[in-house]
Amino acid sequence: MEIEKKVTVGLIVAILVQTGGALVWAGSAAERIRAVETELDDRKMVSERLVRVEAQLEAVSGQLNRIERRMEARDE
Template sequence: MPIALIVAILIQTAGALTWAGAASERINHLERQVISDDDMGERTARLEVQVAYMRAALTRIEDKLDRVIAKE
């Protein structure tokens, strides 16, 4: 086999290994991002519940103020 062919095969193999390593790193990054997005959904749900409780509390406060004003 000519040396040039062996060198070309080695270069192609190195390129393929480099590409596979980069693809693996991108996949790992995307997996971490998906896990982070799952956490974001849970946090958003908790915030929605907290906002609902705050709205209910605000409604009660407004009702009390309306009753106080009506008595005056």
């Protein structure tokens, strides 16, 4: 059994098409990864802002409690 060692134009075209498809797929995958990374960065900033807002709300709640205690003591 003998194998021919010829490379046909069809084989070259098939390899080029397959390689092109792989490059397009890799490019779109990289773009999707970049979009996910951007969204994660945005969420991180929102998360940090939420933590600050929660801390401020706790401070305001404490102030309100002190004001209520003073008003109740004043009424008595």
